Amino acid sequence: MTRHFLTLYLSIVIVLAAVSWGQDRLWRSYGSAPESELPQASALTILDRQLQAVPAERRADFVAAAARDTGLDLELLEPQDVAGAATIGGLARGKPVLMEGADGRTWVLQRLEQDGRVLALRYASQPQRRLPEWVLVFVFYAAIALVIMVWLWPMSRDLRKLERSTVRFGDRNWSFDATIANRSPVYPLATAFRRMAARIDGLIGSHQDMSNALSHEIKTPLARMRFEIELARVAADPEKLQRHLDHLNTDITELNAFVTATLEYAVLERAEVALNIATHDFTTIVPVLTESVKRGARADLGIQCEVDADATAVICDVHLMETVLRNLLYNAIRHAARQVRVTFAIVAQQRYRLCVEDDGPGIAEADRERVFGSFVQLGRPAGEKTGFGLGLAIVKRIVEWHGGTVHVEQSTLGGARFVVDWRVR
Numbered sequence: 001m002t003r004h005f006l007t008l009y010l011s012i013v014i015v016l017a018a019v020s021w022g023q024d025r026l027w028r029s030y031g032s033a034p035e036s037e038l039p040q041a042s043a044l045t046i047l048d049r050q051l052q053a054v055p056a057e058r059r060a061d062f063v064a065a066a067a068r069d070t071g072l073d074l075e076l077l078e079p080q081d082v083a084g085a086a087t088i089g090g091l092a093r094g095k096p097v098l099m100e101g102a103d104g105r106t107w108v109l110q111r112l113e114q115d116g117r118v119l120a121l122r123y124a125s126q127p128q129r130r131l132p133e134w135v136l137v138f139v140f141y142a143a144i145a146l147v148i149m150v151w152l153w154p155m156s157r158d159l160r161k162l163e164r165s166t167v168r169f170g171d172r173n174w175s176f177d178a179t180i181a182n183r184s185p186v187y188p189l190a191t192a193f194r195r196m197a198a199r200i201d202g203l204i205g206s207h208q209d210m211s212n213a214l215s216h217e218i219k220t221p222l223a224r225m226r227f228e229i230e231l232a233r234v235a236a237d238p239e240k241l242q243r244h245l246d247h248l249n250t251d252i253t254e255l256n257a258f259v260t261a262t263l264e265y266a267v268l269e270r271a272e273v274a275l276n277i278a279t280h281d282f283t284t285i286v287p288v289l290t291e292s293v294k295r296g297a298r299a300d301l302g303i304q305c306e307v308d309a310d311a312t313a314v315i316c317d318v319h320l321m322e323t324v325l326r327n328l329l330y331n332a333i334r335h336a337a338r339q340v341r342v343t344f345a346i347v348a349q350q351r352y353r354l355c356v357e358d359d360g361p362g363i364a365e366a367d368r369e370r371v372f373g374s375f376v377q378l379g380r381p382a383g384e385k386t387g388f389g390l391g392l393a394i395v396k397r398i399v400e401w402h403g404g405t406v407h408v409e410q411s412t413l414g415g416a417r418f419v420v421d422w423r424v425r
């Protein structure tokens with residue numbers, strides 16, 4: 001990075017110096033006036049008019065006196081003193097011309113119409129820059145470049161931090177530990193990289209959980225199925241054979257449910273999922289869905305549903321939000337003692353809030369974050385099958401896709417209260 005910094009600094013200095021030199025050359029080439037517009041030519045024209053009233057034999061003395069009085073380098077030349085076809089041709093046309101003298105000096109020549117002699121005035125060209133002046137120009141532009149590089153240095157430092165963090169991340173250290181100030185120009189890049197690192201870390205953890213779940217949720221039913229097949233082969237009683245076949249069917253149904261839930265969760269884990277966002281009437285959807293789930297619940301369980309009357313134009317992917325509500329209801333029914341309550345409201349006209357709570361044992365505060373992990377099942381008695389631990393993980397992923405949050409807290413009913421919150425678009 002230091003090499004790149006120095007390369008950029010030297011490049012800026014060299015470019016600025018080259019621009020200064022090129023500007024100077026262009027000014028010399030195109031910024032000077034043509035010969036007919038030279039101030040020296042105007043002075044010669046005025047002197048020519050004055051010489052018209054001076055006798056021919058006194059004109060040389062008049063020009064010498066004018067040179068002494070004005071300090072100009074003036075001479076009166078005879079026609080034979082002028083050489084060069086181009087110069088002679090220009091004088092013949094009555095135009096002022098430039099002539100390089102034998103001593104290296106440049107003269108502006110103007111032909112007198114009275115006697116053909118030529119007025120000569122030394123041409124004061126722009127002085128050439130000397131070495132100290134070029135050094136000052138270089139120092140000036142180097143200072144400008146230094147200011148630019150001082151301004152760029154914090155960004156260069158933060159980029160080095162990002163580079164080192166990326167190298168560590170590539171070495172399978174699945175964490176982003178670069179500290180970038182929020183005023184840094186690369187802060188948005190660091191934020192995006194931090195989100196990417198967290199996403200990758202979550203995917204790796206999810207895949208590890210899935211591997212562990214596969215070893216249990218699939219191997220165990222397969223072992224039971226193999227055992228039932230062996231028993232069915234030796235079963236002589238048709239009733240026993242049918243019982244073994246029913247057990248096989250139960251295990252197949254369990255495997256199918258597990259694969260379906262896993263695929264649904266895997267779809268939501270993909271980064272390219274596109275939401276089908278539209279406006280929906282939750283005053284109808286939430287009660288109907290709640291009633292649908294209630295029909296499959298225990299008879300002694302009461303489910304209340306309260307929906308804000310203004311929730312007639314809720315913006316979301318309704319299919320995914322129905323999945324959220326179903327999973328939360330299934331979870332509440334599984335743990336509730338006698339009561340489940342569903343509420344939906346628009347909070348301060350800026351956020352939607354869906355709450356599902358029960359009067360069950362609740363969730364310990366230490367487990368309220370872990371409960372949303374994939375394949376996590378809390379408080380399941382040994383041997384009891386209550387799901388695959390993907391319902392709440394799916395809820396969290398869907399809510400995140402909507403730009404919202406989900407958390408669990410203590411309910412006034414005594415159990416757990418799941419709160420889903422997302423912004424009105």
